[in-house]
Amino acid sequence: MSTLKKLQQYAGKRKILFPLSMLLSAISALAGMLPFVLIWFIVGELFASGGQASASGNMIAYAWWAAGSAIASVVLYFGALMLSHLAAFRVESNMRYEATRKIVQMPLGFFDSNTSGRIRKIIDDNAGVTHTFLAHQLPDLAATFLIPVVALALIFVFSWQLGLACLIPVVVTIILMTLVMGGGKSQQFMKSYMTSLEEMNTEAVEYVRGIPVVKVFQQTIFSFKNFHRCIMSYNKMVMQYTLTWEKTMSAYTVAINSFIFVLAPVSILLIGHTGDFAGVLLNFFLFILVTPVFSQSIMRSMYLQQALGQAGEAIGRIDKLTGYAPLPASANPRTIDKFDIRFENVFFRYPDVEQNAVDGVSFTLPQGKTVALVGASGGGKTTIARLIPRFWDVCEGAVLISGVNVKDIEPKELMKRISFVFQNTHLFKTTLLENIKYGNPSASMEEVERAVEMAQCREIIDKQPLGLHTKIGTEGTYLSGGEQQRIVLARAILKNAPIVVLDEATAFTDPENEHLIHRALAELTRGKTVLMIAHRLNGIVNADNILVIDKGKIAEQGTHKGLIDKQGIYSNMWNEYRQSVCWTIGKEVTHA
Numbered sequence: 001m002s003t004l005k006k007l008q009q010y011a012g013k014r015k016i017l018f019p020l021s022m023l024l025s026a027i028s029a030l031a032g033m034l035p036f037v038l039i040w041f042i043v044g045e046l047f048a049s050g051g052q053a054s055a056s057g058n059m060i061a062y063a064w065w066a067a068g069s070a071i072a073s074v075v076l077y078f079g080a081l082m083l084s085h086l087a088a089f090r091v092e093s094n095m096r097y098e099a100t101r102k103i104v105q106m107p108l109g110f111f112d113s114n115t116s117g118r119i120r121k122i123i124d125d126n127a128g129v130t131h132t133f134l135a136h137q138l139p140d141l142a143a144t145f146l147i148p149v150v151a152l153a154l155i156f157v158f159s160w161q162l163g164l165a166c167l168i169p170v171v172v173t174i175i176l177m178t179l180v181m182g183g184g185k186s187q188q189f190m191k192s193y194m195t196s197l198e199e200m201n202t203e204a205v206e207y208v209r210g211i212p213v214v215k216v217f218q219q220t221i222f223s224f225k226n227f228h229r230c231i232m233s234y235n236k237m238v239m240q241y242t243l244t245w246e247k248t249m250s251a252y253t254v255a256i257n258s259f260i261f262v263l264a265p266v267s268i269l270l271i272g273h274t275g276d277f278a279g280v281l282l283n284f285f286l287f288i289l290v291t292p293v294f295s296q297s298i299m300r301s302m303y304l305q306q307a308l309g310q311a312g313e314a315i316g317r318i319d320k321l322t323g324y325a326p327l328p329a330s331a332n333p334r335t336i337d338k339f340d341i342r343f344e345n346v347f348f349r350y351p352d353v354e355q356n357a358v359d360g361v362s363f364t365l366p367q368g369k370t371v372a373l374v375g376a377s378g379g380g381k382t383t384i385a386r387l388i389p390r391f392w393d394v395c396e397g398a399v400l401i402s403g404v405n406v407k408d409i410e411p412k413e414l415m416k417r418i419s420f421v422f423q424n425t426h427l428f429k430t431t432l433l434e435n436i437k438y439g440n441p442s443a444s445m446e447e448v449e450r451a452v453e454m455a456q457c458r459e460i461i462d463k464q465p466l467g468l469h470t471k472i473g474t475e476g477t478y479l480s481g482g483e484q485q486r487i488v489l490a491r492a493i494l495k496n497a498p499i500v501v502l503d504e505a506t507a508f509t510d511p512e513n514e515h516l517i518h519r520a521l522a523e524l525t526r527g528k529t530v531l532m533i534a535h536r537l538n539g540i541v542n543a544d545n546i547l548v549i550d551k552g553k554i555a556e557q558g559t560h561k562g563l564i565d566k567q568g569i570y571s572n573m574w575n576e577y578r579q580s581v582c583w584t585i586g587k588e589v590t591h592a
Contacts, residue, residue, distance in 0.1 A: 002312070003308060003311055003312040003315060006315050007091055007130060007134060007311070007315070010090075010091040010094040010095050010098070011087050011090055011091050011094070012090060012094060014086060014087045014090045014091075015087065017083040017084065017086055017087040018083075018084070018087055018134070018138065020083050021080045021081075021083040021084040021087070021138070021139045022080070022138065022139055022141055022142040023080075023142065024076050024077070024079050024080035024083065024139075025076075025077060025080040025139040025140060025141075025142055025143050026142035026143055026146050027076050028072075028073045028074075028075075028076035028077040028080060028143070029073070029142075029143035029146060029147045030146070030147075030150065031069045031070075031072045031073035031076060032069070032070065032073035033147065033150055033151070033154075033290075033293070034065070034066070034069040035066040035067075035069055035070050036154075036286065036289045036290055037154070037286075038062045038063075038065050038066040038069070039062075039066060039286075039289065040158075040282065040285070040286040040289075041058070041062050042059050042062045042063065042066075043282055043285055044282055045058055045059045045062070046059070077139075080139045081135070081136075081139060083139075084134060084135050084136070084138055084139045085135045087134060088130070088131045088134035088135035089131065089135075091130055091131065091134055092127045092128065092130060092131040095123075095126075095127040095130065095318065096123055096124065096127050098322075099123045099127070099318050099321070099322050100123065102322040103119065103123075103321075103322065105326065106324055106326070107324075107326065107327045107390060107391060107392065108386070108389065108390075108391040109386070109391040109392040110324050112391070113351075114321070115202055115205070116205075117201055117202045117204075117205035117206075118198055118201070118202045119321065120201075121197070121198050121201040121202070122198065122317050122318060122321045123318060123321070125197070125201075126194075126314035126315070126317050126318050127314070127318070129310055129311060129314040130311045130314055130315065132307065133307040133308065133310065133311040134311075136307075137303060137304050137307040137308070140300050140304060141304060143300075144297055144300045144301050144304055147293055147296075147297055148293070148294055148297045151290050151291075151293045151294060151297075152167075154286075154290060155286075155287060155290060155291075158283050158286060158287075159270075159280075159283040159287075161266060161270060162263060162266060162267065162270070162283055162284065162287050163287075165259075165262045165263055165266040166259045166262065166263055166287055166291045166294075168259075168262050169255045169256055169257075169258050169259045169262060170256070170259075170291075170294045172255040173252050173255045173256045176248055176251055176252050176255065177248075177252065177302060179248070189237075189241050190306075190309050190310055190313050191313055192237055193237070193238070193241075194310075194313055194314070194317065196230065196233060196234040196237060197234075198317075199230045199233075199234075200227075200230045200231060200234060203224070203226050203227040203230045204227060206224070206226075206227070207224045207227045210224065256294075259287075259291045260288065263284060263287055263288070263291075264284075267280050267281070267283075267284045327390055327392075327393055327407075327411070328393075328407065329410070329411060330407060330408040330409075330410070332408075333408060333409060333410035333413070334404045334408050334409060335409075335413065336401050336402040336404050336409060336413075336417065337402060338367055338401075338402035338403075339367045339368075339401060339402060339417065339498040339499050339528075339529045340364070340365060340366050340367040340401070340402060340529065341364070341365040341388060341399070341400070341401055341499070341529060341531070342363075342364045342365070342399075342400040342403075343361050343362050343363050343364075343384070343387075343397070343398075343399055343400075344362055344397050344398045344399075344400065345360055345361075345362050345396070345397040345398075346358055346360070346361045346362070346384075346387065346394050346396070346397035346398070346399060347359060347360060347394065347395045347396035347397055348383060348387060348392065348394050348395050349395060350392075356395075356552050357380050357383045357552050358380050358383055358384055358387070358394075358552045359380075359551070359552035359553045360397075360553060361380075361384060361397075361552070361553065361554055362397075362554075363545070363547060363554065363557065365529060365531060365545075366529075366544075367498075367529050368527055368528065368529060369529065369530070369544040369545070370525065370530040370531075370532060370542075370543045370544050370545075371530070371531055371532070371543065371544065371545045371546075371547060372532045372533070372534060372540035372543040372545070372546045372547070373385065373531070373532070373533045373534075373546075373547050373549055374533075374534060374535075374537065374540065374546060374547070374548055374549070374570065374573065375548050375549035375550055375555070375569075376550065379549045379550055379551060379552065380549050380551070380552040380553075381533045381549050382503055382533060383552075384549065385501050385503055385531055385533055386501075387399050387406075388401075388406065388418065388499070388501060388531065389406075389414060389415065389418045389420070389501065390406055390407075390411070390414060393407060401414075401417070401499070416497065417497055417498055417499055418497050418499045418500075418501060419439075419492040419495050419496075419497040419499070419500045419501070419524070420492070420501050420503070421485075421488055421489060421492050421500070421501070421502050421503070421521075421524075422503045422504070423503055423504035425481070425484045425485050425487075425488045426488075427472050427479070427484055427487060427488070428472065429471065429472055429473035430471060430472065431466075431468065431469050431470060431471050431472070432460075432461065432464070432467075432468050432469070432470055432472065432487060433448065433468040433469055435472065435487055435491065436448055436451060436452070436468075436487065436490045436491050436494055437491075437494065438491055439451075439490075439491035439492060439493070439494035439495035440494045440495055440496070443494050447494060448468070448494065451490045451491075451493040451494040452468075452490050454490070454493050454520065454523035454524070455486050455487070455489040455490035455493055455520040455523070455524075456486055456489075456516040456517070456519050456520045457483075457486045457487060457489075457490050457520075460479070460483050460486060460487070464477060465477075482516070482517065485517055486516060486517060486520055489517065489520040489521065489524055490520075492524055493520070493523060493524050497528075498528055498529060499528065499529045499530075499531075500524060500525050500528045500529070500530045500531075501530075501531050502521065502525075502530065502531070502532045502533065502534075503533045504533055504534065504535060518539060521539075536577070537573065537574055537577045538577075540560070541560045542560070543559075543560070544559070545557060545558070545559065546558060546559065546560060546563055546570065548563070548568075548569050548570050548573075550569065555568075555569055556568050556569055556570055
């Protein structure tokens with residue numbers, strides 16, 4: 001009932017269609033039972049007339065009523081399915097909309113721990129699961145419980161002895177199904193089943209993305225051990241669960257179809273006891289028609305229980321995904337009019353991780369100045385940078401902008417004041433103009449053109465067939481990594497935020513693009529408060545302060561010259577960087 005209530009909430013004004021659909025389905029099922037009774041009357045008329053079909057005009061009427069009720073049953077069930085589908089489509093669309101709305105409001109750190117493939121799988125596929133249940137299984141809910149009751153009443157009205165006889169295999173099948181589906185086994189399997197589907201979906205996306213690498217190095221699917229492991233794990237789990245049904249399902253099939261072997265001996269005994277050959281044979285004929293209804297109802301109840309469990313699991317997974325703890329918002333948000341940044345003894349560790357990613361970091365970034373973070377990969381540089389826009393909240397200490405804790409700044413206000421440029425660029429599959437205007441949707445064309453010039457993008461735009469109106473992707477054009485980075489910089493320049501966070505903005509660019517990107521960065525950061533992360537040290541020699549981050553702590557800090565003079569970690573990094581710049585690929589010369 002909890003699952004049905006949740007689904008009704010998503011149905012909105014169409015939730016009234018669910019009871020109407022079940023009502024029509026129930027009436028349809030009753031209409032579908034009527035031909036059995038009418039056939040019994042027809043056979044009774046034949047027995048009474050000695051087999052002369054023309055002896056009674058009632059048989060024609062019974063036949064027409066049987067045909068009419070059968071047609072009415074189909075029409076009513078079609079109507080029930082129409083109503084259930086209308087409601088199911090509304091539930092499915094509302095679930096996707098609501099889940100997406102919540103996802104958009106998630107803190108940015110949420111997307112670091114949830115891949116796009118996993119998010120899509122949970123929202124899209126699980127919403128589809130609820131549609132299948134509501135559109136197809138739910139209308140049968142009323143009929144599943146109503147028809148056995150009606151059939152039970154019929155068989156006991158006509159002959160309680162034969163009624164008890166035909167119930168013996170039904171009781172056996174109910175016991176078998178209870179044993180195999182009880183104890184939470186079915187629900188536990190459903191959880192494992194849907195978890196496996198999510199894992200396979202995520203790994204399949206990674207595998208497809210890596211196919212070029214597989215082909216280049218002549219590898220096979222086994223190169224992607226996680227993908228192969230997920231497939232084999234799924235195969236093992238499903239096979240084990242399927243095999244548990246082998247004997248039970250065989251016994252069920254035999255038992256549910258063995259009613260004739262019980263009815264026949266009992267009918268013979270009744271004929272011998274009562275001498276009413278025609279009456280017992282007529283009831284025997286009716287029971288042969290009606291008893292299979294129990295089999296259908298049991299199978300429907302099994303599918304209904306399975307579908308209900310699957311729908312409940314689907315809702316639970318969407319709720320779990322969208323139930324990610326949001327960052328707390330201040331009841332009395334404060335505004336900021338200056339843009340200096342200060343870290344005060346900041347500690348941070350990721351969920352379910354014991355070691356601190358940021359361990360007691362304190363530094364000040366004055367307004368209009370540039371601070372660079374350098375150090376080995378995994379040292380905590382990116383984590384420090386992402387604490388400013390609240391990808392996550394610090395565990396201890398405080399991050400302050402203009403003396404105000406970022407937790408006390410309204411989230412939209414905080415995002416408005418910060419521009420990001422990351423090493424992994426992302427452009428939407430739309431026009432270059434729309435990609436750039438994401439930085440400021442209300443910007444004029446003159447402002448866009450200025451941002452294009454400042455970001456060194458004019459060459460990129462001019463060579464496109466439709467200029468700024470050229471689409472990115474399969475319908476338009478493809479850009480190199482360096483070109484994409486410059487478009488992203490144009491977007492950031494257009495936003496014109498007073499705080500700029502740069503995370504390896506030139507990490508994967510060639511020398512020509514790197515030169516142009518540095519010129520664009522100079523335009524972007526002029527007069528701004530800048531926190532910069534870089535591995536290529538030539539881009540930070542003019543930084544006002546350089547922090548060397550090691551294992552989440554500040555190991556050294558100072559200007560480029562001051563750190564070189566210290567002959568410490570930074571000095572070694574600088575020397576290694578200069579040597580790497582001079583590396584060449586040569587060929588050993590051999591002498592005869």
